[in-house]
Amino acid sequence: MDEPRAAKLTDRELDVLRLLAAGLSNRLIARKLDISDKTVKNHLSSIYLKIGATHRTQAALYARHIGLTEPGEAAPSAPAFASGPERDVPHAGSALTARERGVLRLLAAGLSNRLIARKLDISEKTVKNHLSSIYLKIGATHRTQAALYAQYAGLAP
Structure with missing residues (x-):
């Protein structure tokens, strides 16, 4: 692109x-x-x-x-769900388990739960459980926020 x-x-x-x-x-x-x-x-x-x-x-x-930011922002720094005036992202990357980091990397690459499950040889239910845990740890409410977090935190491919 x-x-x-x-x-x-x-x-x-x-x-x-x-x-x-x-x-x-x-x-x-x-x-x-x-x-x-x-x-x-x-x-x-x-x-x-x-x-x-x-x-x-x-x-x-x-x-x-491509550098698109929300109107009024100077640059695409942290994801929108980050807190604080400077939008500091809590670095939850270290709090994530190795498997959660792997799931997050695949999610950030755009894979569906089904494809993540196949790639990691686990069930879709296990993927959903990992995603729930990831969302809780990083403060995301859905997969797009998690993917943006992964990119910002350097966990994305």
Whole structure:
């Protein structure tokens, strides 16, 4: 994915992508931009097609890669779920088990729970359990935030 692809995005699509990169859900994006959830989904479908992404995690990572930030931010530093005025991310990487780090790396690479399970030769239920533990340790509420955290913390491939 190269930078010129972003030029194909409309201003509204760039706004949606910025908010997605900040870790917001479709519902929160819709509220922030004063549009419907369905309109957000339509914008995301168009964005995925234009940048060659297959899901929101890839799109969020792409947005970070090309330097898109939430309006008003100077640079894409820490994920949006980080706390504090400087957005310090608690470095939970060391608190994660080796298996959790492996699951997080694969999640950040864009793999589904099913593919993570196959790759690690564990059940999907075990993957879900690891993800729940990871989310709790890093303060994420969903996989996109976890993938962004992994990238920020240097755990992403």
